Amino acid sequence: MTPERLARINEMLDNRQVDLTVCLDKVHKTNNIAATVRTADSVGIHQIHAVMPEDSLWVSGNTSSGSHRWVNTIKHVTYQDAYQQFRAQGMQVLATTFSDTAVDFREIDYTKPTVIVLGNERDGVSQEAIDSADQHIIIPMVGMVQSLNVSVAGALIMYEAQRQRQEAGLYNNRQLDHEYCQTKLFEQGHPVYAKACRRKNIPYPAIDELGQISADDDWWDRMRAPDQNEALDE
Missing domain, CATH: 3.40.1280.10 (SPOUT methyltransferase, trefoil knot domain)
Structure with a gap:
Protein backbone atom coordinates (compact mmCIF):
# COMPACT_ATOMS: atom_id res chain seq x y z
CA MET A 1 0.00 0.00 0.00
CA ALA A 168 -19.25 20.87 16.79
CA GLY A 169 -15.87 19.19 16.23
CA LEU A 170 -17.29 15.71 15.67
CA TYR A 171 -15.04 14.95 12.70
CA ASN A 172 -11.34 13.98 12.72
CA ASN A 173 -11.96 11.82 15.78
CA ARG A 174 -11.92 8.10 15.07
CA GLN A 175 -15.01 6.37 16.43
CA LEU A 176 -14.72 3.02 14.66
CA ASP A 177 -13.30 0.02 16.48
CA HIS A 178 -9.76 -1.13 15.78
CA GLU A 179 -10.72 -4.47 14.26
CA TYR A 180 -12.99 -2.87 11.66
CA CYS A 181 -10.29 -0.36 10.71
CA GLN A 182 -7.72 -3.12 10.35
CA THR A 183 -10.09 -5.02 8.06
CA LYS A 184 -10.66 -1.99 5.83
CA LEU A 185 -6.96 -1.19 5.67
CA PHE A 186 -6.15 -4.73 4.59
CA GLU A 187 -9.01 -5.22 2.12
CA GLN A 188 -8.62 -1.85 0.44
CA GLY A 189 -4.85 -1.52 0.78
CA HIS A 190 -3.94 -5.08 -0.19
CA PRO A 191 -6.90 -6.33 -2.26
CA VAL A 192 -5.01 -9.18 -3.95
CA TYR A 193 -3.93 -10.67 -0.63
CA ALA A 194 -7.39 -10.08 0.83
CA LYS A 195 -8.97 -12.03 -2.02
CA ALA A 196 -6.47 -14.85 -1.49
CA CYS A 197 -7.27 -14.94 2.22
CA ARG A 198 -10.96 -15.34 1.53
CA ARG A 199 -10.33 -18.00 -1.09
CA LYS A 200 -7.93 -20.00 1.10
CA ASN A 201 -9.82 -19.34 4.35
CA ILE A 202 -6.81 -17.65 5.95
CA PRO A 203 -7.40 -15.06 8.72
CA TYR A 204 -6.58 -11.48 7.83
CA PRO A 205 -3.20 -10.28 9.17
CA ALA A 206 -2.52 -7.08 11.08
CA ILE A 207 -1.63 -3.88 9.24
CA ASP A 208 1.17 -1.79 10.75
CA GLU A 209 1.41 1.99 11.01
CA LEU A 210 3.04 2.17 7.59
CA GLY A 211 0.19 0.27 5.98
CA GLN A 212 2.19 -2.90 5.46
CA ILE A 213 1.21 -6.47 6.31
CA SER A 214 2.45 -7.61 9.71
CA ALA A 215 2.29 -11.41 9.75
CA ASP A 216 4.40 -14.33 10.97
CA ASP A 217 6.14 -16.93 8.81
CA ASP A 218 3.25 -19.37 9.15
CA TRP A 219 0.84 -16.87 7.58
CA TRP A 220 3.18 -16.25 4.66
CA ASP A 221 3.74 -19.98 4.18
CA ARG A 222 -0.02 -20.54 3.99
CA MET A 223 -0.36 -17.65 1.56
CA ARG A 224 2.37 -19.03 -0.73
CA ALA A 225 1.08 -22.62 -0.60
CA PRO A 226 -0.74 -23.94 -3.69
CA ASP A 227 -4.45 -23.23 -3.68
CA GLN A 228 -6.20 -26.58 -3.23
CA ASN A 229 -9.49 -25.19 -4.50
CA GLU A 230 -7.88 -24.07 -7.76
CA ALA A 231 -6.19 -27.47 -8.12
CA LEU A 232 -9.54 -29.22 -7.76
CA ASP A 233 -11.12 -26.93 -10.35
CA GLU A 234 -8.42 -27.85 -12.85
Whole structure:
Protein backbone atom coordinates (compact mmCIF):
# COMPACT_ATOMS: atom_id res chain seq x y z
CA MET A 1 0.00 0.00 0.00
CA THR A 2 1.37 3.40 -0.93
CA PRO A 3 1.69 6.14 1.72
CA GLU A 4 -0.89 8.17 -0.20
CA ARG A 5 -3.39 5.31 -0.19
CA LEU A 6 -2.80 4.71 3.52
CA ALA A 7 -3.32 8.38 4.35
CA ARG A 8 -6.54 8.55 2.35
CA ILE A 9 -8.05 5.45 3.98
CA ASN A 10 -7.05 6.63 7.46
CA GLU A 11 -8.59 10.05 6.81
CA MET A 12 -11.84 8.34 5.80
CA LEU A 13 -11.80 6.17 8.94
CA ASP A 14 -11.08 9.19 11.16
CA ASN A 15 -14.15 11.01 9.83
CA ARG A 16 -16.75 8.24 9.90
CA GLN A 17 -19.86 9.16 11.92
CA VAL A 18 -21.15 6.04 13.65
CA ASP A 19 -24.26 7.71 15.11
CA LEU A 20 -25.54 9.39 11.95
CA THR A 21 -27.35 7.30 9.38
CA VAL A 22 -30.00 7.21 6.66
CA CYS A 23 -32.88 4.77 6.26
CA LEU A 24 -34.18 4.18 2.74
CA ASP A 25 -37.82 3.22 3.25
CA LYS A 26 -38.51 0.95 0.24
CA VAL A 27 -36.65 3.18 -2.20
CA HIS A 28 -36.36 0.95 -5.26
CA LYS A 29 -34.78 2.88 -8.14
CA THR A 30 -31.14 1.92 -8.40
CA ASN A 31 -30.01 5.39 -9.49
CA ASN A 32 -31.56 6.93 -6.37
CA ILE A 33 -30.08 4.27 -4.10
CA ALA A 34 -26.65 4.67 -5.65
CA ALA A 35 -26.74 8.47 -5.38
CA THR A 36 -27.76 8.27 -1.73
CA VAL A 37 -24.95 5.82 -0.93
CA ARG A 38 -22.42 8.09 -2.62
CA THR A 39 -23.62 11.12 -0.67
CA ALA A 40 -23.55 9.13 2.57
CA ASP A 41 -19.93 8.23 1.88
CA SER A 42 -19.04 11.83 1.05
CA VAL A 43 -20.34 13.20 4.36
CA GLY A 44 -18.76 10.44 6.42
CA ILE A 45 -21.75 8.23 7.19
CA HIS A 46 -20.50 4.80 8.24
CA GLN A 47 -23.56 2.74 7.42
CA ILE A 48 -27.06 3.10 6.04
CA HIS A 49 -30.25 1.11 6.51
CA ALA A 50 -32.59 -0.09 3.79
CA VAL A 51 -36.11 -1.44 4.23
CA MET A 52 -36.43 -3.81 1.29
CA PRO A 53 -38.87 -6.68 0.69
CA GLU A 54 -37.13 -10.03 0.46
CA ASP A 55 -37.51 -10.21 -3.32
CA SER A 56 -36.11 -6.73 -3.97
CA LEU A 57 -32.77 -6.15 -5.64
CA TRP A 58 -30.11 -3.99 -4.02
CA VAL A 59 -27.86 -1.59 -5.92
CA SER A 60 -24.90 -3.16 -7.67
CA GLY A 61 -21.34 -2.10 -7.09
CA ASN A 62 -21.08 -0.56 -10.55
CA THR A 63 -23.99 1.83 -10.12
CA SER A 64 -22.66 3.21 -6.82
CA SER A 65 -19.16 3.75 -8.26
CA GLY A 66 -17.50 1.75 -5.49
CA SER A 67 -19.16 3.58 -2.59
CA HIS A 68 -20.63 0.30 -1.36
CA ARG A 69 -17.10 -0.75 -0.38
CA TRP A 70 -16.93 2.08 2.15
CA VAL A 71 -20.52 2.38 3.39
CA ASN A 72 -22.03 -0.64 5.13
CA THR A 73 -25.66 -1.48 4.35
CA ILE A 74 -27.99 -3.06 6.88
CA LYS A 75 -31.08 -4.46 5.19
CA HIS A 76 -34.45 -4.93 6.89
CA VAL A 77 -37.50 -6.74 5.59
CA THR A 78 -39.85 -4.48 7.59
CA TYR A 79 -39.60 -0.93 8.89
CA GLN A 80 -40.35 -2.17 12.40
CA ASP A 81 -37.13 -4.20 12.34
CA ALA A 82 -35.17 -1.08 11.44
CA TYR A 83 -36.99 1.09 13.98
CA GLN A 84 -36.20 -1.27 16.84
CA GLN A 85 -32.52 -1.02 15.99
CA PHE A 86 -32.68 2.79 15.91
CA ARG A 87 -34.31 2.84 19.32
CA ALA A 88 -31.75 0.44 20.75
CA GLN A 89 -29.03 2.86 19.62
CA GLY A 90 -30.77 5.86 21.16
CA MET A 91 -31.25 7.68 17.86
CA GLN A 92 -33.71 10.45 17.11
CA VAL A 93 -35.82 9.34 14.16
CA LEU A 94 -36.57 12.01 11.55
CA ALA A 95 -39.12 11.30 8.81
CA THR A 96 -39.19 13.43 5.67
CA THR A 97 -42.88 14.08 5.16
CA PHE A 98 -45.44 16.85 4.91
CA SER A 99 -47.48 17.18 8.10
CA ASP A 100 -48.84 19.84 10.44
CA THR A 101 -45.93 19.19 12.82
CA ALA A 102 -43.14 19.12 10.21
CA VAL A 103 -40.33 21.65 10.68
CA ASP A 104 -37.62 23.04 8.40
CA PHE A 105 -34.90 20.39 8.24
CA ARG A 106 -32.31 23.03 9.22
CA GLU A 107 -33.96 23.51 12.63
CA ILE A 108 -32.93 20.02 13.76
CA ASP A 109 -29.90 19.34 15.96
CA TYR A 110 -27.98 16.73 13.97
CA THR A 111 -25.17 16.51 16.50
CA LYS A 112 -27.43 14.08 18.36
CA PRO A 113 -27.51 10.41 17.29
CA THR A 114 -29.78 10.66 14.26
CA VAL A 115 -31.44 8.59 11.55
CA ILE A 116 -32.96 10.33 8.52
CA VAL A 117 -35.82 8.32 6.97
CA LEU A 118 -36.28 8.86 3.23
CA GLY A 119 -39.35 7.53 1.44
CA ASN A 120 -39.75 5.81 -1.89
CA GLU A 121 -40.31 7.56 -5.19
CA ARG A 122 -44.08 7.05 -5.47
CA ASP A 123 -45.53 6.98 -1.94
CA GLY A 124 -42.89 8.69 0.18
CA VAL A 125 -42.20 7.56 3.74
CA SER A 126 -44.45 4.74 4.93
CA GLN A 127 -47.24 5.49 7.38
CA GLU A 128 -45.52 3.27 9.94
CA ALA A 129 -42.39 5.39 9.77
CA ILE A 130 -44.42 8.61 9.92
CA ASP A 131 -46.31 7.46 13.00
CA SER A 132 -43.21 6.35 14.90
CA ALA A 133 -40.92 9.29 14.06
CA ASP A 134 -39.75 11.69 16.75
CA GLN A 135 -40.02 14.59 14.32
CA HIS A 136 -41.23 15.23 10.78
CA ILE A 137 -39.00 17.42 8.62
CA ILE A 138 -39.51 19.21 5.31
CA ILE A 139 -37.38 21.07 2.80
CA PRO A 140 -39.01 24.49 2.20
CA MET A 141 -39.83 25.10 -1.45
CA VAL A 142 -41.12 28.21 -3.22
CA GLY A 143 -41.46 26.85 -6.75
CA MET A 144 -44.27 24.98 -8.43
CA VAL A 145 -43.11 21.44 -7.61
CA GLN A 146 -43.96 20.00 -4.23
CA SER A 147 -41.08 17.64 -3.67
CA LEU A 148 -37.51 16.88 -4.67
CA ASN A 149 -35.99 13.69 -5.97
CA VAL A 150 -35.34 11.44 -2.95
CA SER A 151 -31.58 11.39 -3.48
CA VAL A 152 -31.46 15.18 -3.81
CA ALA A 153 -33.55 15.67 -0.67
CA GLY A 154 -31.34 13.23 1.20
CA ALA A 155 -28.20 15.04 0.06
CA LEU A 156 -29.44 18.42 1.32
CA ILE A 157 -30.25 16.99 4.74
CA MET A 158 -27.03 14.99 5.03
CA TYR A 159 -24.90 18.01 4.19
CA GLU A 160 -26.71 20.08 6.82
CA ALA A 161 -25.93 17.33 9.32
CA GLN A 162 -22.29 17.40 8.22
CA ARG A 163 -22.11 21.18 8.59
CA GLN A 164 -23.43 21.07 12.14
CA ARG A 165 -21.18 18.20 13.13
CA GLN A 166 -18.10 19.85 11.70
CA GLU A 167 -18.85 23.02 13.67
CA ALA A 168 -19.25 20.87 16.79
CA GLY A 169 -15.87 19.19 16.23
CA LEU A 170 -17.29 15.71 15.67
CA TYR A 171 -15.04 14.95 12.70
CA ASN A 172 -11.34 13.98 12.72
CA ASN A 173 -11.96 11.82 15.78
CA ARG A 174 -11.92 8.10 15.07
CA GLN A 175 -15.01 6.37 16.43
CA LEU A 176 -14.72 3.02 14.66
CA ASP A 177 -13.30 0.02 16.48
CA HIS A 178 -9.76 -1.13 15.78
CA GLU A 179 -10.72 -4.47 14.26
CA TYR A 180 -12.99 -2.87 11.66
CA CYS A 181 -10.29 -0.36 10.71
CA GLN A 182 -7.72 -3.12 10.35
CA THR A 183 -10.09 -5.02 8.06
CA LYS A 184 -10.66 -1.99 5.83
CA LEU A 185 -6.96 -1.19 5.67
CA PHE A 186 -6.15 -4.73 4.59
CA GLU A 187 -9.01 -5.22 2.12
CA GLN A 188 -8.62 -1.85 0.44
CA GLY A 189 -4.85 -1.52 0.78
CA HIS A 190 -3.94 -5.08 -0.19
CA PRO A 191 -6.90 -6.33 -2.26
CA VAL A 192 -5.01 -9.18 -3.95
CA TYR A 193 -3.93 -10.67 -0.63
CA ALA A 194 -7.39 -10.08 0.83
CA LYS A 195 -8.97 -12.03 -2.02
CA ALA A 196 -6.47 -14.85 -1.49
CA CYS A 197 -7.27 -14.94 2.22
CA ARG A 198 -10.96 -15.34 1.53
CA ARG A 199 -10.33 -18.00 -1.09
CA LYS A 200 -7.93 -20.00 1.10
CA ASN A 201 -9.82 -19.34 4.35
CA ILE A 202 -6.81 -17.65 5.95
CA PRO A 203 -7.40 -15.06 8.72
CA TYR A 204 -6.58 -11.48 7.83
CA PRO A 205 -3.20 -10.28 9.17
CA ALA A 206 -2.52 -7.08 11.08
CA ILE A 207 -1.63 -3.88 9.24
CA ASP A 208 1.17 -1.79 10.75
CA GLU A 209 1.41 1.99 11.01
CA LEU A 210 3.04 2.17 7.59
CA GLY A 211 0.19 0.27 5.98
CA GLN A 212 2.19 -2.90 5.46
CA ILE A 213 1.21 -6.47 6.31
CA SER A 214 2.45 -7.61 9.71
CA ALA A 215 2.29 -11.41 9.75
CA ASP A 216 4.40 -14.33 10.97
CA ASP A 217 6.14 -16.93 8.81
CA ASP A 218 3.25 -19.37 9.15
CA TRP A 219 0.84 -16.87 7.58
CA TRP A 220 3.18 -16.25 4.66
CA ASP A 221 3.74 -19.98 4.18
CA ARG A 222 -0.02 -20.54 3.99
CA MET A 223 -0.36 -17.65 1.56
CA ARG A 224 2.37 -19.03 -0.73
CA ALA A 225 1.08 -22.62 -0.60
CA PRO A 226 -0.74 -23.94 -3.69
CA ASP A 227 -4.45 -23.23 -3.68
CA GLN A 228 -6.20 -26.58 -3.23
CA ASN A 229 -9.49 -25.19 -4.50
CA GLU A 230 -7.88 -24.07 -7.76
CA ALA A 231 -6.19 -27.47 -8.12
CA LEU A 232 -9.54 -29.22 -7.76
CA ASP A 233 -11.12 -26.93 -10.35
CA GLU A 234 -8.42 -27.85 -12.85
